[in-house]
Amino acid sequence: MTQEELIKDILKVPVETQTIEFKRLIGLDQNEGVKTMRSEMKSQSLYPPIFWTYPNLQDAVKVILLNEKIVSEWEKINFYLEKNRYITNEEARKITGIVQRDKMTQILKSWVRHGLLIQIIPSSGYVKGTKYRLPGMTELKN
Numbered sequence: 001m002t003q004e005e006l007i008k009d010i011l012k013v014p015v016e017t018q019t020i021e022f023k024r025l026i027g028l029d030q031n032e033g034v035k036t037m038r039s040e041m042k043s044q045s046l047y048p049p050i051f052w053t054y055p056n057l058q059d060a061v062k063v064i065l066l067n068e069k070i071v072s073e074w075e076k077i078n079f080y081l082e083k084n085r086y087i088t089n090e091e092a093r094k095i096t097g098i099v100q101r102d103k104m105t106q107i108l109k110s111w112v113r114h115g116l117l118i119q120i121i122p123s124s125g126y127v128k129g130t131k132y133r134l135p136g137m138t139e140l141k142n
Contacts, residue, residue: 046067073107078116078134089104
């Protein structure tokens with residue numbers, strides 16, 4: 001039976017049964033549509049879908065698809081550094097939402113290795129005093 005024939009057949013069936021047949025038709029009983037939507041949006045670096053349902057909507061589901069790229073951690077840090085000369089690990093964690101200090105340190109060091117940032121270690125060697133700047137910016141002398 002073709003998809004068109006199946007749809008015509010469904011329309012002859014009582015409403016209670018149509019839902020079951022419709023799910024069988026497109027695989028919604030396995031959540032394939034939602035999984036596909038999420039994976040496609042993720043592969044395109046888009047924000048994930050937003051689902052609105054009860055209590056906001058009665059007997060309905062509203063799916064919101066934002067056609068916007070997710071702002072990466074680097075874009076957030078770069079934007080901050082265009083307005084401010086330096087950034088510390090603590091400031092970077094606040095901006096990116098990354099909670100773990102060690103994870104942020106790894107990311108910052110990776111950007112230093114790739115030439116995106118310059119690491120400035122204080123003369124005292126105090127690790128928490130380490131700051132970072134964009135390569136094109138000159139360092140201020142105290």
